[in-house]
Amino acid sequence: MAIFTHTSTFTPSQETVKTWLTRPGALTRATPHWSGSVKKEGDPQDLGSQAHLASALPFTSGLLTLPWTAEHVAAGEDTFTDQQAKGPFSSWQHTHDFFETPGRTVMRDTVTYELLPGEELGTSAQEAKGKAKQQGLKLLGTGRKGAEKIGDTLVNKHLTRVFDARERRIAADLEFQERYAHDPITVVIAGASGMVGQQVSALLTGGGHTVRTLVRRAPQAENEFRWDPAAGEIDTEAFDGAQAVIHLGGASINQRFTEQNKKAILESRIQSTTLLANTLADVARKDGGAGQVPHTFICASAVGFYGADRGTEVLTEDAPAGSGFLAEVCQQWEAATEPAKEAGLRTVNIRTGLVQSALGGMLKVQLPLFLTGTGGYVGSGEQMQSWVSLDDIAGIYVHALFTDSLQGPVNAVAPTPVTAKKLAKTVGAALKRPAVLPIPPAAPALLLKKEGVQELALASQNASADKLVKSGYVFFEPALRQALEHELVR
Template sequence: MKIETTHRIPFPQAEVLAWHERPGALVRLTPPGLATPDDPTAGGLQVGRVVGTRLGPSALPSLLRPHWILRHREHQRDVEGEARFVDQQVRGPWRTWSHEHRLLSDPGSEGGTLVGDTLEVELPARLQRLEPLLGPQMQRVFRFRDRQLREDLAFHARYADQPRRTIALTGSSGLIGTQLAALLETGGHTVRRMIREEDVGPDEISWDPQGGRLDPADLEGVDVVIHLAGRSIATRWTHSARGEIRSSRVHGSALIARTLANMDNGPSALVQASAIGLYGPRRPGELLTEADPGGEGFLADLVREWEHAAHAATEAGIRTAFVRTSLVLSDGGGPLLPQLPMFLAGVGGRLTRADAMTSWITLDDIVRVYAHAALSADVHGPLNAVAPQPVTSGQFARALGAALHRPAVVPVPAFGPKLLLGADGADELIQADQNVSDARLQASGFRAAHTTLEQALQHVLWR
């Protein structure tokens, strides 16, 4: 069967083509819940390049994720200036697969580009009955790619007059880190991934946060450090887990801050992950801003210590920003993914009291917040990374049900989250009531691409 689509992008063809040729383009164009490239650092459209991906969310075991291998078969530009490249399946779930991409200057607009896709695919004989579902599914993916491309290009356009930066990044293999590295690289910036391995590649930096090892020489030539690394809090909060959550954040932050402070000509900025957990789990009726001293609980104490661990950098005059992350929406991981099976089965519903406020942000907007903080010389201090319009738990459930065309009338029993996270984890992560302000984020010049929950879910669920 053949599937064809064309979208208009309000950016010049040369700019759109350059974006596609950079590392990170495939990551940014692929919904995280659909597939994950084997090597997110690779890029380019050269003929013969082989690209491997694993289908399905990265949260699933590899054994449940089919391996799909494609090869760039063609890449050419014709006399009229049309750029064309073709991906063809080498091995994977389809009987045949060929995807032709076309980029042509749009004659109907000034400086725009027509992005065309022609997909020719044949399913295995045993799956032929699913063919009527494939066309609408792929059209949804193409719409996701169209939105992602235009939103990323619009973001990069706001920083087009600035020099390209070299950015060191911890936590680069996580859900946020993978997308953030790809966003920066498609903007022409250089990303050096900080990893806990001694044998590293040319764009990698070896460090050991627990052992206190980070060679300042490895940060020479780096403009900004973005520190995301830390053990996931989405686990049972046992005594040992709490210790690991704390040490993975505090030790790494202190090491980086100390190293930067002792460098004569090192990175000029540190952007560190943080969390709105600082404000305490339940603050009904309050509008929470960065000026708030914070609340009580494990997360509140953790965030205070986490941010304080960077004081050496701040005292040394290094621009330091703390991105206080909220509920991150993605189909590839985070708190939204576990809810999808229940909703798709028709038994989804709210997680806590119907009137409890939920502050959220999409995966794509959170990575743009980090990039914005890294590239903006006047952004410093705490910054709430939340969308402009928080919702109640009841509104969240209804919006998710509507996006999936499913009911949202079965509240999740309290014992469910407690089984997964323990009583304390469920109390602070699930039973939260936080109305967090994005006023300072907006005042810094950031503009969210997804401002309403309905719009956000349409994007992250590629509807």
């Protein structure tokens, strides 16, 4: 049995820290993206509830994962414990203990684990598994004690990285929640199951707010409400007593630009946004100013609005729309929100940049190349890349929600755009891999087709973050190198 401990210190009170950690969304927010992803959270205060995760294998930046189920088994005033119900360890138990000291809160994480089965195995199946492992160790010439020592060293090194990252993430979120402290509200989210939607939902529930989700399948929880954008159907009870709606849905653009896929990209955005905007306008009129329905509508858009070939031109929100398929999609997408705006809802269009995350998007697609030292930039590498971290795109949505002065289009990008060449080199540096070779456009064309390469890989958009910064937003990750190291550390 091995024991690992990690001590974290935070400035908020013990009650604040523990309250945040036991709210829905805390596990999603605290989990470093390179260490895996949360599929379903449990409730630390509900003994027997389970959390389901995809736990990344070390040194893979989240590309290779194993299923992990943790069960909450104990909870007290200053402590709670979970243990592995299913996963790669023979046994695993994680206890959080909280201590309040003058001016700070101390959290001690204690993990006790076993890599290999003990001598006493409960069932014949376990015995067979244990014997097989022992035979494997003999073939390796190590023996049980030697293998455990090597394994514990590697595990402890990995856990040190994980818990250091957790401490940083928890501290950043506690600061964020203090900055956006607000009486609890109810927010309806479309697209909550996506990469960005999960983080936005977790930030909101971490702040004590209620999140309702629109789902296309049959609802399975009391906070789920069905809708079918293609059929123009939506359960309007979702909006009763809600203050805002956030729309994040839409088919992925990271696919071959066939006519069928392009149609799905366009229609998935226009149909869903039109349905939401018209419905919100209708319920607002019926409400008659009583304040029992949403007054804010925040909808995704993209810097693709400006077109794919804007060179180094600084693009503020007042810049004219560009040309091309994605520019046309974004123009129609934003226009579809007009009914809500005309009905008096504060409407914000989040023009998203290139989201940098190990959990999804183009970075995840390119990770195998970078990990093998074959990553690089497409074309000349001089294209301007307006990027944003996953934490920041989630934070920007919450900022837009609680910043009443913000409306209309907002560039959701970091204040430090870079060239494609610089982006590739920085990814390589974060992974400690070379990334200096240009990639012929013909290579990504195999995945995206020629039009997709022009619209995505070769696009140059130098979007300005000035409007966002002047509205008071403080970035989690304003610098690319730091953002990528936090996202990809292995």
